[in-house]
Amino acid sequence: MGHFIGTHQNKLDAKGRVSVPASFRSVLKKMSHAGEGALVAPVILRPSIKYPCIEGWTELGFEALSAPLANYDQFSAEHDDFVMALFGDATPMETDKEGRILLPADLITYAGLTDMVAFIGNDKFFQIWEPAAGVRRLAEARERVNAAKLTLRAGGAA
Template identity: 45%
Template sequence: MNGPELGGARDRKPGDGRVCRWGRGALPAAFRPADLDHCRRGAWRLSMTRFLGTHVNRLDRKGRVSVPAPFRAELTRAESDELIFVPSHREACIEAYTSRAFDDLVEKLENFDEFSEEREDFAATLYADAHPMRPDSEGRIMMPEALIAHAGLQESVAFIGMGKKFQIWDPEAARQRNSQARARVGEKGLTLPGRGPARPEGGA
């Protein structure tokens, strides 16, 4: 990506009602060019998805499965009808992102040198096995055989909400993984990190 863009012509003046493309909020009248990065970093709060809960659905013989109704409702709220499915490179599961969340993920590739081995490896991991899909009129998606095999899916699949993304697991594997995750959090006494210092008004 080439950096923040604003709706409408680029030669319009700050504070003229344009919106940041990362969210729906109008830019304030006192908007300054220095606030572009703040717009980009903060707009996710206006448009981020919140996939919550665990839902188990049936995978039919054709590889079709219904995306849980709460997840479809979240796609509607986020004004997105496309999901990007990729095999997890850490777990025996499938990860699903909205197009916007996937774009945010792959944008981090720009932190690597264009021809570095690390960038090539990450690009292969993210792009080569990615499958964009849209639920049909009944909310179903057709899971590719490669993804089904990667996650070891059988007749039932578990959709696990992970906030801005969700995962698809074999139900028993998901139960074991979630149990282990809770145990690790308890053993290590983990807590969520606090937010950074508030951005002062009028600050750069």
Template identity: 60%
Template sequence: MSVFLGTHQNRLDAKGRVSIPAGFRTALRAQAAAGEALVILRPSHQYPCIEAWPTAAFAALSQPLDRLDMFSDEHDDMAAALYADAYPVDADREGRIILPDTLKEHAALTDSVAFMGLGRTFQIWEPAAAERRRAEARTRSRQLALPAQGRRQGGADA
């Protein structure tokens, strides 16, 4: 599976277009099925940035909704949170996408954006905010310990 690596900065033009980094475009195209949007964009619930999901990964994210009663408040809340502000987006021949105004406002984007790879997904940030987030993540990650392969968090063998 292709992954999104690194942080890349690109200019946002007056029409709201920005070029997806070449490596990210390659990863998106490798994961996209015929007839699907290249990427799904949505506002982050946690940070002032835009989340970018390959279509298949976004579909997997929404699978838990199928376990909820379709007519329940929980289903409506989760569906609204997941889908109401999601935008399927395709790139033009130059690899540019148009960022919807509501998403640009959410992330406080003006003339430059930072694409931050997160493995299976990526985020689009205002560059200074992206640097602050990366610094925060580095600091917090020093205090985390990932469980070793084949071992549970409590230290017992799996």
């Protein structure tokens, strides 16, 4: 399985296009139905529910994210809310041959993006931030981990 790792800054052009970091494109291809040999990298973009940023999901990652919906009655309010929250604002797209994606105007506005963006790896997905806000979020995460003296446990147990 691929992981989105690191922070990368790229320019957002006047048309709303941005180059996806090469290492991220590799993971997007690997975790797609077409596989590593794909000519383009498919990605599903959506606004983060928790933060003022855009999330980028692989095809297989987004399918795994939505798989637990099968545990809800299809006609329940909970199912309807989850489906709307996950799929209603999602935008599937592919990189062009130069590795760029076109960010939808509503997502650019939601994340407060201007001429530069920060791609921040988040393991199974990545986030696209306004660079200063991304730096603040990284610092906040480190501070909270340190303050709580959190450590990783062997075997992935929480």
